[in-house]
Amino acid sequence: MFLELAAKRYSCRAYESRAVEKEKIDRLCKAAQLAPTGCNKQAPRLFVIQSPEALAKIRSCTPCHFNAPVMLLVCYDSGDLWHRSYDGWDTGYTDAASAVVHILLAAADEGLGTCWVGCFDPQKVKAQFNLPSNLVPAALIPVGYPAQGPSPMHGDRLPLTETVTYL
Numbered sequence: 001m002f003l004e005l006a007a008k009r010y011s012c013r014a015y016e017s018r019a020v021e022k023e024k025i026d027r028l029c030k031a032a033q034l035a036p037t038g039c040n041k042q043a044p045r046l047f048v049i050q051s052p053e054a055l056a057k058i059r060s061c062t063p064c065h066f067n068a069p070v071m072l073l074v075c076y077d078s079g080d081l082w083h084r085s086y087d088g089w090d091t092g093y094t095d096a097a098s099a100v101v102h103i104l105l106a107a108a109d110e111g112l113g114t115c116w117v118g119c120f121d122p123q124k125v126k127a128q129f130n131l132p133s134n135l136v137p138a139a140l141i142p143v144g145y146p147a148q149g150p151s152p153m154h155g156d157r158l159p160l161t162e163t164v165t166y167l
């Protein structure tokens, strides 16, 4: 049931050092590919960061790496986005967020922990990986097997009566 999977996902901030199987990472990438994007422009670009050299680079860009054995860098290509004609709004960040949510849920389904990380230096990320100017770093996702420890806790949620309006 979908709500069970949604409840299983939480922001994991402690990971085992053991490697994550490539097939599992491949399925996370597939989940991102299946996510909806504005006008199907498919702007998200994923970087699977797993070599010691690349991990050291990304860890220098954020305090929120949690020593995960894999970090996914989700960017979007700003060169070919859908723009809303009424006000010029583009779907870049939203397309990236769409991919992130699919990845987080797919990882939970694989028994993997993740955390959506927005706290990073985007300019430093671009410099460390020599990213072209059209790629905008939108999110980092540590991925790995959750370390044993205190039970995972979701952040508090507002009651639906405060956040949902039936009209």
Ligand SMILES: Cc1cc2nc3c(=O)[nH]c(=O)nc-3n(C[C@H](O)[C@H](O)[C@H](O)COP(=O)(O)O)c2cc1C
Residues within 6 Å of the ligand: 009, 010, 011, 012, 013, 064, 115, 116, 117, 118, 119, 120, 153, 154, 155
């Ligand atoms: C856009 C966004 C940015 C976030 N950035 C960070 C971050 O930089 N570091 C972190 O530890 N958690 C980050 N989080 C995770 C939130 O703190 C977390 O989702 C929230 O507290 C609810 O907890 P839960 O994910 O366990 O349900 C981010 C979440 C979102 C959606």
